[in-house]
Amino acid sequence: MRVRILGAGMGPQHLTCEVVEALRTVDYIIAADKGSGDRLLAVRQAIAVEHGLEVIPVPDPPRDRNDPADYPGAVNAWHEARVRAYEQVLRERGGTAAFLVWGDPAFYDSTIRIVEQLATRLPIEYDVLPGISAPQLLAARHRVVLHSVGQPVHLTTSRGLREAVAAGQTNLVVLLNRVIDLAGLEDWSIWWGANLATDSEELVAGRVGDVLDEVHAARDRAQQTAGWVMDIYLLRAP
Template sequence: MKVWILGVGMGPQHVTPEVANALRSCDYVIAAEKSGDDGLLAARRAIAEAYGVEVISVPDPERDRADPTDYGKAVRDWHEARVSAYESVLREREGTAAFLVWGDPSLYDSTIRVVEQLAGRLPMEYDVLPGISAPQILAARHRIVLHPVGQPVHVTTARRLRDDIATGQTNLCVMLTGTLDLDGLDDWSIWWGANLGTDSEELVSGRVGAVAGDVEKARQRAKESAGWVMDVYLLRAP
C-alpha cells in the first residue's frame, strides 16, 4: 500500500502541480466526515473530483472538547480512534490512498502522526507533500511580513496564548483559535483573517482596542456564510 499526505492549502485554487500529480496517481481519498453540514469535507470532495479520484468518507470519532484536564491524553485518544477507523478502510481497499490536509501538514495538523501509527500496523509506505499554510495567506492578504526585521515570529495556539505572552513573547501567530481572548491587549496590533482563500473570507487589522468588535462581527459573518469558521491572526506588542 501507498499513502500520500497532501497539503491542499485552503481549497482547489491552492493545489500545487506537485500535489496534483500525486493525487492523479491515487485510487481514492480518505476524508473524515464530521457531524452536520461538513464544509471541509465538501471542499475535499471538490478537490478530489477535479482529479477524478473517489472520496471515501469516514465518520470522525468524537473528541473531548470540554477543556479536559489532560488535553494531551484527549488528543491521543482521538488519534487512536482515527487510526482504527482509517485502518479498516486501508485493509479493505489497499491500493494508493491520499489524505488531503487543509493548509500544510507540518503545522497544527494530526495527519502525519495518524499515518505514522498506521504504518506500524500495515505493510505500507507513505510520503508527504507541502501545501500553502494559513499564516502564509494571512501575511499575503494583509501585505505584511510576519516578523519585524531580524526578529522571530512565535507560532502558537489560542489555548497557549496567555502563557506565551507571560513568558515574554511579543510577536505571535495564533492558530486553532476556538474563541478570541484579547482582553487587556488593547494597545497591541492585530492582523486577523478567517476562512482565508474561500468565498467567506474575512479580514480585519488595526489596534486591538479599536477593532476587537469588528473582528467578532467578521468572525460571525464568516461562520454564517460557510457554516464553519477557521481563523488565524498575528498579534504584535506595541
Template sequence: MKVRIVGIGMGPQHVTPEAAAALRSADYVVAASKGDDDGLLAARREVAAAYGLEVVAVADPERDRADPADYPGAVADWHAARVAAYAEVLGSRGGTAAFLVWGDPSLYDSTIRIVEQLADRLPLTYDVIAGISAPQLLAARHRIVLHPVGQPVHVTTARRLPEAVATGQRNIAVMLTGALDLAGLEDWSIWWGANLGTPSEALVAGTVREVLPEIEAARVRAKAAAGWVMDVYLLRAAP
C-alpha cells in the same frame, strides 16, 4: 499499499503542481466526516473531484474539546480512534490513498502522526506533499511580513496564547482559535483573517482595542456564510 499526505492549502486554487501529481497517482481519498453539513469535507470533495477521485468519508470519532485537564491524553485517545477507523478502510481497499490536509501537514495538523501509527499496523509506505499554510496566506492577504526585521515569530494556539505572552513573546501567530480572549492586549496590533482563500474570507487589521468588535462580527458572518469558521491572526506588541 501507499498513503500520500497532500497539503491542499485553503482549497482547489492552492493545489500546487506537485500536489496535483500526487493526486493523479492516487486511487481514492480518505477524509474525516463531521456530519452532513461538514464544509471542510465538501472542500475536500471539490479538490478530489477535479482529479476524478472517490472520497471515502469516515465518521470522525468524538473528541473531548472542553479543555480537559489531560489535553494530550484526550488527543491521543482521539488519534487512536481515528487510526482504528482509517486502518479498516485502508486494509479493505489497499492501493494508494490520499489524505487531503487543510493548509500544510507540518503545522497544527495530526495527519502525519496518524499515518505513522497506521504504518505500524499495516504494510504501507507514505510521503508528504507540502501545502500553503494559513499564516502564509494571512501575511499575503494583509501584505505584511510575519516578523519585524531580524526578529522571530512565535506560532502557537489560542489556548496557549496567555502562556506565550507571559513568557515574553511579542510577535505571535495564533492558530486553532475559538473565542477571542485578548484581555490585556488592547494596545497590541492584530492582523486577523477567517476562511482564507474561500468565498467567505474576512480580513480585519488594527489595534485590538479598535477592531475587536469588528473581528467578532466578521467571524459570525463568515460562519453563517460557510457553515464553519477557521481563523488565524498575528498579534504584535506596541514598540
C-alpha cells in the same frame, strides 16, 4: 500499500503542481466525515471530482472538546480512534490512498502522526507534500511580513496564547481559536483573518483596543455565511 499526505491549501485553487502530479498516482482519497454539512469534506470531494478520484468518507470519532483536564490525553484517544478507523479502510482497499490536508500538514494537523501510527500496523510507505498554509495566506492578504527584521515569529494556539505572552513572546501567530480574548493587550497590533481564500473571507487589522469589536463582528459574519469559522491572527507588541 502507499499513503500520500497532500497539503491542499483552502481548496482546488491552491493545489500545487507537485500535489496535482501526486494525485495522478492515487487510487482513492480517505477523508474524515464530521457529519451533515461538513464543508471541509465537501472541499475534498470537489478536489476529488476534478481529478477523477473517489472519496472514502470515514465517520470521525467523537472527541472531548470541552477543555478536558487532560487535553493531550483526550487528543491522543481521538487519534487512536482515527487510526483504527483508517486502518480498516486501508486493509480493505489496499493500493495508494491520499489524505488531503486542509492548509499544510506541518501546522496543527494530526495526519502525519496518524499515518506514522498506521505504519506500525500495516506495510505502508508514505510521503508528505506541502500545501499553502493559513499563516502564508494571512500574511499575503494583509500584505505584511510575519516578523520584524531579524526577529522570530512564535506560532501557538489560543489555548497557549497567555502562556506565550507571559514568557515574553511579542510577535505571535495564533491559530485554532475557540474564543478571542485579548484583554490587557489593547495596545498591541492585530492582523486577523477568517475563512481565508473562501467566499466568506473576513479581514480586520489595527490596534487591538480599536478593532476588537470589529473582529468579533466579522467572525460572527464568517460563521453565519459559511456555517463554520476558522480564523488566525498575527499579534504584535507595541
